Amino acid sequence: MNKVKIGSVGLGRLGLRHAVNIASRIQGAELAALCDVDGPKLAQTADRLGVRHRFTAFEDLIACKDIDAVVLVSPSALHTKQIKGALDAGKHVFSEKPLGVNASECKEAEKAVEARPDMVFMLGFMRRFDESYQYAHDKVVAGEIGRPVLFRAYSQDPEKFIAGSLAFGPHSGGEFLDMAVHDIDLARWFTGSEPETVYAIGGCYAHPEFADWKDGDNVSCLMKFKNETMVFLFAGRTAPHGYNVETEIIGTKGILRVASVPQKNLVEVLDEHGVRRECGENFLERFDTAYVNEVQEFANCIREGRKPEVTVYDGTRVSEIAYTCKAAFEQGVLLRFK
Numbered sequence: 001m002n003k004v005k006i007g008s009v010g011l012g013r014l015g016l017r018h019a020v021n022i023a024s025r026i027q028g029a030e031l032a033a034l035c036d037v038d039g040p041k042l043a044q045t046a047d048r049l050g051v052r053h054r055f056t057a058f059e060d061l062i063a064c065k066d067i068d069a070v071v072l073v074s075p076s077a078l079h080t081k082q083i084k085g086a087l088d089a090g091k092h093v094f095s096e097k098p099l100g101v102n103a104s105e106c107k108e109a110e111k112a113v114e115a116r117p118d119m120v121f122m123l124g125f126m127r128r129f130d131e132s133y134q135y136a137h138d139k140v141v142a143g144e145i146g147r148p149v150l151f152r153a154y155s156q157d158p159e160k161f162i163a164g165s166l167a168f169g170p171h172s173g174g175e176f177l178d179m180a181v182h183d184i185d186l187a188r189w190f191t192g193s194e195p196e197t198v199y200a201i202g203g204c205y206a207h208p209e210f211a212d213w214k215d216g217d218n219v220s221c222l223m224k225f226k227n228e229t230m231v232f233l234f235a236g237r238t239a240p241h242g243y244n245v246e247t248e249i250i251g252t253k254g255i256l257r258v259a260s261v262p263q264k265n266l267v268e269v270l271d272e273h274g275v276r277r278e279c280g281e282n283f284l285e286r287f288d289t290a291y292v293n294e295v296q297e298f299a300n301c302i303r304e305g306r307k308p309e310v311t312v313y314d315g316t317r318v319s320e321i322a323y324t325c326k327a328a329f330e331q332g333v334l335l336r337f338k
């Protein structure tokens with residue numbers, strides 16, 4: 001197959017990065033089209049990246065005969081409809097998480113994928129494509145830390161981006177779905193198991209606005225997995241020091257920690273504040289290579305006629321777990337997973 005011609009949808013915080021990556025960092029792929037409802041942003045980005053086809057309407061993009069695949073980086077509430085529309089139009093689909101913002105949307109996405117077994121569908125769980133997580137995962141699978149006892153993960157956005165978090169909040173599906181979804185995916189990936197029960201707490205410690213959509217600015221949950229691993233997740237929007245994503249897996253024979261002190265790089269700054277290491281600012285910085293690797297895998301799957309490891313059913317399961325965590329948070333009770 002020649003280069004995979006990709007149309008990318010949504011040019012916001014992450015969409016612009018995916019578009020730039022497809023234009024310059026993905027082997028065997030070409031950024032053939034762009035789509036965003038914001039006409040001026042679309043024109044400016046398409047000019048900058050030299051993209052000929054540009055559409056403000058998604059329906060026009062999927063009707064374009066010059067594209068083989070779409071990358072969806074649109075608002076979460078549009079994913080399911082766009083996944084179905086693109087697959088029905090015979091385009092391979094890479095969609096950012098989440099698969100859907102409620103259970104029935106996820107089931108609709110499953111049906112759309114099942115109806116087109118000839119198409120590649122992939123969901124953006126990019127942490128599986130981060131070299132450190134892959135390295136740690138290999139060790140767990142090889143049994144190097146024995147039986148997993150506790151999986152602990154923190155995902156915190158910096159307080160300095162709170163305006164963006166508040167703007168995104170109403171249509172994000174809540175913090176468990178928006179932030180903790182990656183840690184839920186990792187917990188299943190690392191333990192090879194599914195949750196049995198969950199208890200969740202949290203609140204609006206700095207920003208009461210999150211209560212308007214029954215969310216918190218900092219939330220946490222404790223789950224018991226079927227293989228008895230304890231899973232503790234914490235997601236927050238108010239980290240004072242930067243973008244803090246850290247993970248620990250405690251096993252019977254060893255412990256693995258991924259970025260327990262999140263660092264921008266290996267530089268130490270010695271100044272009037274003392275000696276310190278700086279922290280990365282956001283997900284784009286921390287997962288720069290992972291965002292490239294995941295779309296590279298999508299393009300490779302299309303070119304090689306194979307399917308990605310992450311399935312649409314993983315997308316549904318992770319979303320269902322996040323909805324149950326949110327329900328446990330809202331109700332303040334221990335919930336059992338179906």
Ligand SMILES: NC(=O)c1ccc[n+]([C@@H]2O[C@H](COP(=O)([O-])OP(=O)(O)OC[C@H]3O[C@@H](n4cnc5c(N)ncnc54)[C@H](O)[C@@H]3O)[C@@H](O)[C@H]2O)c1
Pocket residue numbers: 009010011012013014015035036037038056058073074075076077078096097098124126168178283
């Ligand atoms: N995997 C990750 O680490 C990660 C990180 C951030 C965001 N995301 C996901 O990516 C998606 C986008 O997030 P974001 O932060 O970039 O959002 P954003 O709000 O910054 O950008 C969304 C973009 O989509 C455009 N848009 C809106 N409606 C559209 C439509 N009908 N057709 C085409 N374009 C449309 C908007 O104009 C905007 O440019 C969300 O689903 C989010 O959950 C994933």
